[in-house]
Amino acid sequence: xxxxxxxxxxxxxxxxxxxxxxxxxxxxxxxxxxxxxxxxxxxxxxxxxxxxxxxxxxxxxxxxxxxxxxxxxxxxxxxxxxxxxxxxxxxxxxxxxxxxxxxxxxxxxxxxxxxxxxxxxxxxxxxxxxxxxxxxxxxxxxxxxxxxxxxxxxxxxxxxxxxxxxxxxxxxxxxxxxxxxxxxxxxxxxxxxxxxxxxxxxxxxxxxxxxxxxxxxxxxxxxxxx
Amino acid sequence: xxxxxxxxxxxxxxxxxxxxxxxxxxxxxxxxxxxxxxxxxxxxxxxxxxxxxxxxxxxxxxxxxxxxxxxxxxxxxxxxxxxxxxxxxxxxxxxxxxxxxxxxxxxxxxxxxxxxxxxxxxxxxxxxxxxxxxxxxxxxxxxxxxxxxxxxxxxxxxxxxxxxxxxxxxxxxxxxxxxxxxxxxxxxxxxxxxxxxxxxxxxxxxxxxxxxxxxxxxxxxxxxxxxxxxxxxxxxxxxxxxxxxxxxxxxxxxxxxxxxxxxxxxxxxxxxxxxxxxxxxxxxxxxxxxxxxxxxxxxxxxxxxxxxxxxxxxxxxxxxxxxxxxxxxxxxxxxxxxxxxxxxxxxxxxxxxxxxxxxxxxxxxxxxxxxxxxxxxxxxxxxxxxxxxxxxxxxxxxxxxxxxxxxxxxxxxxxxxxxxxxxxxxxxxxxxxxxxxxxxxxxxxxxxxxxxxxxxxxxxxxxxxxx
Ligand code: SF4
Numbered sequence: 001x002x003x004x005x006x007x008x009x010x011x012x013x014x015x016x017x018x019x020x021x022x023x024x025x026x027x028x029x030x031x032x033x034x035x036x037x038x039x040x041x042x043x044x045x046x047x048x049x050x051x052x053x054x055x056x057x058x059x060x061x062x063x064x065x066x067x068x069x070x071x072x073x074x075x076x077x078x079x080x081x082x083x084x085x086x087x088x089x090x091x092x093x094x095x096x097x098x099x100x101x102x103x104x105x106x107x108x109x110x111x112x113x114x115x116x117x118x119x120x121x122x123x124x125x126x127x128x129x130x131x132x133x134x135x136x137x138x139x140x141x142x143x144x145x146x147x148x149x150x151x152x153x154x155x156x157x158x159x160x161x162x163x164x165x166x167x168x169x170x171x172x173x174x175x176x177x178x179x180x181x182x183x184x185x186x187x188x189x190x191x192x193x194x195x196x197x198x199x200x201x202x203x204x205x206x207x208x209x210x211x212x213x214x215x216x217x218x219x220x221x222x223x224x225x226x
Numbered sequence: 227x228x229x230x231x232x233x234x235x236x237x238x239x240x241x242x243x244x245x246x247x248x249x250x251x252x253x254x255x256x257x258x259x260x261x262x263x264x265x266x267x268x269x270x271x272x273x274x275x276x277x278x279x280x281x282x283x284x285x286x287x288x289x290x291x292x293x294x295x296x297x298x299x300x301x302x303x304x305x306x307x308x309x310x311x312x313x314x315x316x317x318x319x320x321x322x323x324x325x326x327x328x329x330x331x332x333x334x335x336x337x338x339x340x341x342x343x344x345x346x347x348x349x350x351x352x353x354x355x356x357x358x359x360x361x362x363x364x365x366x367x368x369x370x371x372x373x374x375x376x377x378x379x380x381x382x383x384x385x386x387x388x389x390x391x392x393x394x395x396x397x398x399x400x401x402x403x404x405x406x407x408x409x410x411x412x413x414x415x416x417x418x419x420x421x422x423x424x425x426x427x428x429x430x431x432x433x434x435x436x437x438x439x440x441x442x443x444x445x446x447x448x449x450x451x452x453x454x455x456x457x458x459x460x461x462x463x464x465x466x467x468x469x470x471x472x473x474x475x476x477x478x479x480x481x482x483x484x485x486x487x488x489x490x491x492x493x494x495x496x497x498x499x500x501x502x503x504x505x506x507x508x509x510x511x512x513x514x515x516x517x518x519x520x521x522x523x524x525x526x527x528x529x530x531x532x533x534x535x536x537x538x539x540x541x542x543x544x545x546x547x548x549x550x551x552x553x554x555x556x557x558x559x560x561x562x563x564x565x566x567x568x569x570x571x572x573x574x575x576x577x578x579x580x581x582x583x584x585x586x587x588x589x590x591x592x593x594x595x596x597x598x599x600x601x602x603x604x605x606x607x608x609x610x611x612x613x614x615x616x617x618x619x620x621x622x623x624x625x626x627x628x629x630x631x632x633x634x635x636x637x638x639x640x641x642x643x644x645x646x647x648x649x650x651x652x653x654x655x656x657x658x659x660x661x662x663x664x665x666x667x668x669x670x671x672x673x674x675x676x677x678x679x680x681x682x683x684x685x686x687x688x689x690x691x692x693x
Contacts, residue, residue: 004311146512150321192494195451
């Protein structure tokens with residue numbers, strides 16, 4: 001196999017060499033990776049209320065949102081959403097939420113952990129929200145399973161208002177700043193609205209393989225440090 | 227080498243008479259074209275992002291080997307493996323070897339055009355591994371044993387009734403008399419069937435919209451969430467990507483993502499954009515234990531620095547297909563290549579050889595719509611003309627066309643003769659439109675094309691009269 005690698009690089013080099021020698025190519029690439037080039041930020045996220053912009057965009061792609069002031073209100077907001085839509089009051093929540101000291105109403109049965117596909121409702125916490133397109137950023141980890149974002153039919157995401165940024169690039173900054181090690185998490189999910197398809201006669205249908213509905217509860221507070 | 231089968235004129239002729247296909251194409255043109263237009267209107271900076279996207283791709287290609295080295299090092303640092311493959315056969319063997327060594331019998335697949343390019347499914351089936359396409363469109367064409375007709379909407383040519391027929395034939399454990407008239411019934415059935423496949427697959431495979439050198443990350447963009455289930459539930463995640471897919475940084479990927487979905491489906495961004503780096507970490511609650519990236523050349527390296535270099539910027543958005551009047555009239559299958567439309571007519575001759583794909587550069591009216599909508603500003607018409615030159619130089623053009631051009635060249639170099647000949651021709655053709663076919667040298671060209679009746683005067687005569 002190492003032959004194939006050597007061959008492919010040998011095929012690439014003559015055309016590249018004509019413009020810039022290898023050492024200079026390597027130096028330029030290393031510099032760009034060390035200091036990413038910044039593009040312009042769209043005007044739609046400048047001088048606006050980021051939380052409201054985020055909500056507007058999320059609604060446009062079929063997500064619903066609610067906004068509460070304190071962590072204490074969060075459990076009630078989740079239960080309300082499920083009751084109003086006649087959905088099961090049984091949920092699997094991401095283990096990181098167990099550290100947030102939340103109080104779930106007695107009517108709502110919440111267990112913490114991963115899922116194998118038999119949970120009707122999944123509750124997860126977003127690392128960040130991106131206002132430019134109403135996009136949630138979630139990441140895998142020891143306390144945040146990825147399957148919970150895809151297997152349950154109803155996906156509820158808790159998003160702290162202070163983590164809503166304007167642009168994709170700002171979301172990367174936020175993630176880079178909060179990394180625990182040198183690596184990105186195994187999976188970073190940007191989620192914008194529910195699962196959808198137009199593969200049958202261009203008709204838009206929601207809920208193909210992933211969640212049929214996504215509800216975002218924005219909390220103005222940050223969780224208390226565990 | 228990639229495989230192309232085409233007699234474009236015959237296939238196009240057949241497509242034009244296919245009513246069901248024509249209805250499907252009309253829906254597609256309407257949906258994608260108006261979708262893109264409104265998405266672009268909502269983002270005033272769209273053209274600035276196109277310039278930035280183009281610059282990112284150009285910069286990456288100019289430093290391609292260096293970025294591939296960085297990407298590879300970062301995949302390894304994250305615990306993943308990189309496999310370099312010169313051609314489709316090597317990529318197929320590599321994937322099969324990974325699967326066999328893990329005893330994998332089924333593989334859940336996210337949509338991958340490179341997988342189609344190397345005809346992976348047939349190879350896996352022949353070697354005892356069952357591939358399950360999980361993108362709804364790919365699943366439909368897998369059941370129908372067809373190739374995709376569009377790079378982002380593979381089943382766009384299939385009607386709802388045909389989907390129902392395919393499901394009835396394949397899902398034999400369900401009651402035969404169930405109703406499948408509605409699209410959401412079809413969707414529910416596919417969801418239930420494929421959910422089982424995800425949960426039981428031994429391995430998962432995805433393509434990659436981008437590879438990020440900075441972090442050793444592969445990126446997939448989907449609306450259904452099928453790619454996520456394919457790569458998260460099974461133990462092994464295999465990524466299959468062309469070597470040109472790399473970009474420098476997460477920030478660069480952000481810029482490309484801003485133009486990708488808007489150009490493709492008219493969405494601002496797809497429902498799911500997923501960034502995968504290495505296998506699951508020791509303490510992670512889920513995710514695959516192994517991460518392999520299969521890097522395919524298959525003719526791409528030869529494009530670098532050639533007349534078709536700019537084609538390597540392509541981000542496979544499909545906008546050039548959606549806006550192409552020829553694609554819109556005949557659909558994807560007529561091209562006989564997994565990459566149809568303008569991008570395919572440039573790329574397929576490069577990957578399959580111009581001799582095999584010699585019709586494709588002519589399957590265009592060179593109207594320029596493709597270049598106008600391409601998010602990375604690829605000069606597709608210019609490259610189609612370049613392929614026409616190549617095929618003429620290599621003697622791949624039919625004798626009739628060659629003779630026609632020779633006669634025209636002879637006359638065009640002698641202005642008086644040219645004017646006399648065209649004046650006589652215009653007069654005659656005003657009366658006898660069918661005689662167009664008798665014009666010396668034009669018969670080859672007109673065998674597959676039509677002409678309006680002549681006005682009776684030449685262009686030169688009209689020009690003089692109007693001045
Ligand atoms: S050539 Fe341009 S428009 Fe066509 S698929 Fe590629 S990026 Fe999109």
